[in-house]
Each structure stands twice: as C-alpha cells, then as structure tokens.
Amino acid sequence: MDKEKAGNEELLNLMHDLRRLGGLLQTNVHELRPFVDRTNAEARTRLDAIEQTAHFIRKRLDIVDIQLNPALWMQQDPVARPLHAEFVSATTCLRERAREKNITVKYENTSDATIAAYPFFGMLALLLLENAIKYSPKTHEITVSYDDDLLSKSTTVCMRNYGPMISAQECTQIFQDKFRGENAKLAVANGEGRGLKIAAFIAELHSGDVTAKCGPEHSRIANVPYALISVCTKLPWRENGRG
Amino acid sequence: MIKLLRTPLDLYAIRRVFHANDSNRGSFEILVIDDEPFTPEAPLRKHGFNIQSQEDIENIDAVAKFPIVICDIVGVGKKFGSSNEGAHLLAEIRKRFPDKYLITNTGAGTTTRHNKDLRSADIVLSKDVSIDDWVLHLDTALAQVADPVSRWKRIRDRLLLADVPVFSVFELEQAFIRAIKKKDPSTFQKAAERTVLSDAAKEVVGVFAEKALPLVITGLLGASAGT
Structure with missing residues (x-):
C-alpha cells in the first residue's frame, strides 16, 4: 500500500514537472516568435x-x-466554445503526426455551432483525429464534415477515413475500455484501446454521443481488409443556439 | 415598521462592459502566489497585464487590493498550516473576499484531495497553458472584475446564502448602485454600518465596503478609456 502511495506521489510530481516544463516551452516559443524572420520558413516551421x-x-x-x-x-462552469475551432485546433496539434504518414485532413464544410464546453472538451477532437490518423493507411485523406440540425439543436460532426474493417458488433464495442477490433490489432500492433472510450466519455459529459459505422471492404493491405470508417459525434448546442 | 418605498434603482444600469486591450489591461492589479517563478509573467506584462508575484502570503488581507488572484497549489500557504496548501489558501480568500476572481494554477490535477477547496476557484488552469490561453482567461477575468454588477452579485449571493433577509440585501444593493453612480464608496459604507447583519455577513459586507468598493470605483475611472 505504501509502495502504491509512493508511486502515486511520484506520478504527481512527474506530471507537475512535465507541466511546468511545458509552460516554459510555451513561454519561450511565444517570446522567440517575434525574432524569427517572417521569410525564414524553415525556422518558423521548427518553432511551430x-x-x-x-x-x-x-x-x-x-x-x-x-x-x-x-x-x-x-466543477467549473462550462463556457461557450466554437465546435469547428476545436477540431481545427486538434488538426494543428496533430499536423506533424499526419505529415509523417502523408495524411491530409480535409474539412468538407464548417459549422458555426457553439457548445457549452468543460475545459477538457478539446481532447474529444484530439482523440478522434489521433485515432483516425493512427489507423489510416499512408497517403490517405481524413474528411471532417458537420451537420447542423435546427430541430434537435445539435451538430453532428463526422470524421471519415479508410481503416481496418470493423464488424457491426465491434462498432458498438470500440467505445468500451481496452477493446480493439480484430483487424485493428492486425494492422497496428501497438494500442491500448482507450482513446475512443475516453472520447465517448467526454462526449457523454457534454450530453452528446459518439457512434461508429463501417462500410463494405474497399481494399486489402498486408491481407487486412480496409473500409471506410465513419465516427460521428452528436453534440447539443449551448443555450441560445449557434454562433 | 413602516418603510417608504420608491422606484428601485436598476442594478443593470451600472453594468460595465469591459473590452480588454493592451492599454487598459493594466487598470486592475493581478497577484500571482507561487513559490516557483511564474514563467508567463514577462509575456503577459507585454500584453499589458499588471502582474505582481509573491512566493507566499503571510495573511489573507495581503490579497485585499488585488481583484484577481492566481494561486499555485503546492508549496504555498505555508503560514496557514493546512496540508491542502494553496487550495486551502484559495478557500480562505474566497471566504473573506467573495467578489474576487480566483484562478488556480496547478501542475497536478489528478489528486482529488483538493477538490473541495478548489470549488472556491473560478477557473483551474494547468501550468502548461499557452500564452494565448492565459490572455483569453485573464481578459475574461478582467471583464468580470471591471463590471460592478458581477462583483455585487457575488456579494449578494453570499449574503443570501448566509440567510440575510431579502429586504436588507435589497437595501444594500440600492446603496451599492448609488455609490457606483456617485462614485462615492461612503454611500455604501454608511448603509453597511446601519444594516443589522450576522457577524459573518457583517464581515463580508464590511471588507467589501472598505477594501474592494473604492478600488471598483477607481477601476471604473481608470478603465473608462477602454469601455
């Protein structure tokens, strides 16, 4: 028990130090940016x-x-956050990771919906996009589209990409803790099966829900069947609607 | 008892919308309590924020003149002897100064033992938020503290929670509106003295009248260019 307590204390200290270093990085990048020549694209890319x-x-x-x-x-009050901006921010955050696999993220449309968001809402977009990048084959496209529904006062944001096929049953199970689809395990060895579970948890905390759908087999890579996967998140607007 | 009633003054007539920018952000002082250097301080100063840092405080009244307080959790509040350190400090500040905007700046959000005390904070920010996020949150904080209506509503909520009769709260509110309109804190101070209140409520009102209200009025004068 003491060992566990000491481990928790150690984790706490580690996270504290990491966050402090993160803050230092953010401050230094912010301070350095005005000194980097606008014409020096390489330096600016490195800074980004x-x-x-x-x-x-x-x-x-x-x-x-x-x-x-x-x-x-x-326990903090939710604040109004523009939905589209959250997804764009996640895309920026994961730009390097997408670039490594030559994956492009394309927005088919935009949405002026705002939602009542807790401070951690941004993680939802990050987790969904990270998952899509992880399972997309190289040199593919991820598309994001929004559907604003005036009747239910909600927006459904759908992320579509080619990924390892998932069965109809697996479509509901992938939001469970530590669950990974059979083809997903064959395609990508590493993974804990937690990302989508946490994404669904965050959506639920915002009175929303996440669902997944899988299309018919499209192609095979290393004998793993790939299909078009759609992960759609429905989120209610904050009071007073959109924008 | 017969009370003469007249048309009440409208609280929302004294609402002040504060549009923060580089030139008016300095109108309100911000205190940072952190035993380690507050790394965003220099860039935030460049954005016009009036920030002062202290490694710790000796007593709660040390924060009296600062409408916004940013407080670390670990390594501060040592004089108060609580194992909850900065979280306890925030709870104590909130008790004495309900109208302040309190920000927790933490590196460790996983521990649950501070949760109760941290309900006193308006917002919890981790130590690695970007400067852009800091600017956004501090501008929100400035808009709150620059608006006399927001400040008063926090006091009013505390009084109602302390079971102060609604009519007494109403009378105090009317005195507050008059004080803001005349830019004269004494109008409210006199009303606070003559209103019958419990000791706890008297302290909240007394501290607000003496320490915060003159600064609210000064802030209104100082911030007028940017409103």
Missing part, C-alpha cells in the same frame, strides 16, 4: 513544431487528469 509538441503533451496530460479526477474539471 515545438509549439505543437508542447500542446500535444499538455493534452495528453489533460487526458490523465480527466480520467483520474473528472470532478475537478467538471
């Missing part, structure tokens, strides 16, 4: 990459926080 990495580490730590202590983050 450092900033995105700091953002990414922060969001990763946020995910640990929200899992271990959701009450702390939920």
Whole structure:
C-alpha cells in the first residue's frame, strides 16, 4: 500500500514537472516568435513544431487528469466554445503526426455551432483525429464534415477515413475500455484501446454521443481488409443556439 | 415598521462592459502566489497585464487590493498550516473576499484531495497553458472584475446564502448602485454600518465596503478609456 502511495506521489510530481516544463516551452516559443524572420520558413516551421509538441503533451496530460479526477474539471462552469475551432485546433496539434504518414485532413464544410464546453472538451477532437490518423493507411485523406440540425439543436460532426474493417458488433464495442477490433490489432500492433472510450466519455459529459459505422471492404493491405470508417459525434448546442 | 418605498434603482444600469486591450489591461492589479517563478509573467506584462508575484502570503488581507488572484497549489500557504496548501489558501480568500476572481494554477490535477477547496476557484488552469490561453482567461477575468454588477452579485449571493433577509440585501444593493453612480464608496459604507447583519455577513459586507468598493470605483475611472 505504501509502495502504491509512493508511486502515486511520484506520478504527481512527474506530471507537475512535465507541466511546468511545458509552460516554459510555451513561454519561450511565444517570446522567440517575434525574432524569427517572417521569410525564414524553415525556422518558423521548427518553432511551430515545438509549439505543437508542447500542446500535444499538455493534452495528453489533460487526458490523465480527466480520467483520474473528472470532478475537478467538471466543477467549473462550462463556457461557450466554437465546435469547428476545436477540431481545427486538434488538426494543428496533430499536423506533424499526419505529415509523417502523408495524411491530409480535409474539412468538407464548417459549422458555426457553439457548445457549452468543460475545459477538457478539446481532447474529444484530439482523440478522434489521433485515432483516425493512427489507423489510416499512408497517403490517405481524413474528411471532417458537420451537420447542423435546427430541430434537435445539435451538430453532428463526422470524421471519415479508410481503416481496418470493423464488424457491426465491434462498432458498438470500440467505445468500451481496452477493446480493439480484430483487424485493428492486425494492422497496428501497438494500442491500448482507450482513446475512443475516453472520447465517448467526454462526449457523454457534454450530453452528446459518439457512434461508429463501417462500410463494405474497399481494399486489402498486408491481407487486412480496409473500409471506410465513419465516427460521428452528436453534440447539443449551448443555450441560445449557434454562433 | 413602516418603510417608504420608491422606484428601485436598476442594478443593470451600472453594468460595465469591459473590452480588454493592451492599454487598459493594466487598470486592475493581478497577484500571482507561487513559490516557483511564474514563467508567463514577462509575456503577459507585454500584453499589458499588471502582474505582481509573491512566493507566499503571510495573511489573507495581503490579497485585499488585488481583484484577481492566481494561486499555485503546492508549496504555498505555508503560514496557514493546512496540508491542502494553496487550495486551502484559495478557500480562505474566497471566504473573506467573495467578489474576487480566483484562478488556480496547478501542475497536478489528478489528486482529488483538493477538490473541495478548489470549488472556491473560478477557473483551474494547468501550468502548461499557452500564452494565448492565459490572455483569453485573464481578459475574461478582467471583464468580470471591471463590471460592478458581477462583483455585487457575488456579494449578494453570499449574503443570501448566509440567510440575510431579502429586504436588507435589497437595501444594500440600492446603496451599492448609488455609490457606483456617485462614485462615492461612503454611500455604501454608511448603509453597511446601519444594516443589522450576522457577524459573518457583517464581515463580508464590511471588507467589501472598505477594501474592494473604492478600488471598483477607481477601476471604473481608470478603465473608462477602454469601455
């Protein structure tokens, strides 16, 4: 028990130090930016990459926080956040990761919906996009589209990409803790099956829900069947509607 | 008892919309309590925020003149002897100064033992938020503290929670509106003195009248260019 307590204390100190270093990185990038020549594209790209990495580490730590202590983050009042901006921010954050696989993220339309968001809402878009990038084959496209529904006062944001096929039953199970589809395991060895579970949890905390659909087999890569996967998140607007 | 009633003054007539920018952000002082250097301080100063840092405080009244307080959790509040450190400090500040905007700046959001005390904070920010996020949140905080209506509503909520009779709260509110309109804190201070209140409520009102209200009025004068 003492060992466990010491381990928790160690984790706490580690996260504290990581966040402090993250803050230092953010501040230094911010201070350095005005001194980088606008014409020096290489330097600016490097600076962007450092900033995105700091953002990414922060969001990763946020995910640990929200899992271990959701009450702390939920006792704050939700604030109005533009839905589209959250997804664009996640795309920026994961730009380097997408670039490594030559994956492009294409927005088919935009939405002026705002939702009542807790501070951790941004993680939802990040987790969904990270998952799509992880399972997309190289040199493919991920599309994002919004459907604003005036009747139900909600927006459904759908992310579509080619990924390892999932059965109809697996479509409901992929939001369970530590569950991975059989083809997903064959296609990508590493993975804990937690990302989509946390995404669904965050959607639920915002009175929304996430569903997945899989189209017919499209192609095979290393004998793994691939199909068009849609992951759609329905989220209610904040009071007073859109924009 | 016979009370002479007249048309009440409208609280929302004194509402002040504050559009923060580089030139008016300095109108309100922000206190940072952190035993380690507050790394965003220099860039936030460049954005016009009037930030002062202290490693710790000796007593709660040390924060009296700051409408916004940013407080770390670990390594501060040592004089108060609580194992909850900065979280306890925030709860104590909230007790004495309900109208302040309190920000927790934490590196460890996983521990649940601070949750109760951290309900006193308006917002919890992790230590690795970007400067852009800091600017956004501090501008929100400035808009709150620059608006006399927001400040008063926090006091009013506390009084109602303390079971102060609604009519007494109403009378205090009318005095507050008059004080803001005349830019004269004494109007409210006199009303606070003559209103019968419990000791706890008297302290909240007394501290607000003495420490915060003059600064609210000064802030209104100082911030007028940007409103």
